[in-house]
Amino acid sequence: MSPRSTPEERREHIARAVWAVMSERGLSAVSVRSVAAEAQVSVGSLQHIFPTRADLLIYSAELMIDRVVRRIAAEDRGGDPIDATLRLFAHLLPLTPESRVEMDVNVALIAESRALPRLEAIRDEAHRALAEACQRAVERVAPHLPPAVVERRAARLHALTDGIALHLLHAPPGGDQRWALDLLRQELEDLADGDGPAGRRP
């Protein structure tokens, strides 16, 4: 780590190392030593920043969720509602190497939440944030829908999004990924048309 860095920067640097190990070598390769090596930091330094392994994992998860939540909040909502919403979801999905790493971390988070229950709470926050984003998206795209239907369509959009994310992670990084956004666009256009499962045409 370069000198003159703030404590926050150092913590973030370590967290990134955690993500890298998780993503490249799997969850069980994440150890205090492997992360220290990845971050090019001595075990002692890492311990000074994160006294225990749990602290390390929890902060890494928190930072990752924070980034996602912040991105949701910051996204420009101007222009056509469907385009704006698609823009938002586009960088929630693992479409780039970086967001693939995020998704890897997300999955590891689920897989380890039995051992570190605190991780479950962190995941909850991300889940709620995405659920709210879906709700707002539905309201924006289909303002005519009654609240009960909005709720149902939001749940559906949420599930569809997470499912697509999972499938993107499953597919090799280089392949065709247009289907992912196409699927979402279809769903949003149906919402706008009042078509589909919720509000039928008279």
Add this chain to the structure above:
Amino acid sequence: MSPRSTPEERREHIARAVWAVMSERGLSAVSVRSVAAEAQVSVGSLQHIFPTRADLLIYSAELMIDRVVRRIAAEDRGGDPIDATLRLFAHLLPLTPESRVEMDVNVALIAESRALPRLEAIRDEAHRALAEACQRAVERVAPHLPPAVVERRAARLHALTDGIALHLLHAPPGGDQRWALDLLRQELEDLADGDGPAGRRP
């Protein structure tokens, strides 16, 4: 392990212990010793059956996928297409304690596939099996659709299913789960009606 058991039964018994540890204590709690203890078997016996840890994890994953694939194949397809399809998906989703364990294993499988690439191949098989099941479901429920549309709607049903599965896993086991099948039923009914994103009404 009770005596008079076949080798297959013994392997299955051990695999179940792996699932239990994974599900209750997280992926990183799965070790040769913890599994041996859970299965009430000595480490030596376990080693005789699974020489390495990788063998242990791989077989456990394979068996779990096998069960799912077999269940897909065996499901009764009689009666109303929508009901039959829902019956099928109902025991692919983590709606019961047992299928929750399966889903836990599935997630752990993803989280560890970087360390054990063989696991990726196993997961591929499950992915393909579910993809085909979705394709057949769409064809059965909406026989009028052209092949290109079937493909798209199958991908959508597949993503929706996996997303719902993830959300069911996220929610506490005791809570309301009707929304899950309701969402799927809605999707299938839209398919049957020719409504929704694919075939619009004229």
Add this chain to the structure above:
DNA sequence: GCGATTCTAATACACTCGTATTACATTTGA
């Protein structure tokens, strides 16, 4: 029945793990 095979079990070995301790360097603030 009995030899061959399969299974069980105990123990050992070399690592790696998380964490504590200790001493040393660096930066910071008055």
Add this chain to the structure above:
DNA sequence: TCAAATGTAATACGAGTGTATTAGAATCGC
């Protein structure tokens, strides 16, 4: 400037890891 606070590093310790070795028990086929 110079103590105090903070960051870095090396090392040690016990526990847990995967796996190999070894010996003995149980089972099976003939």
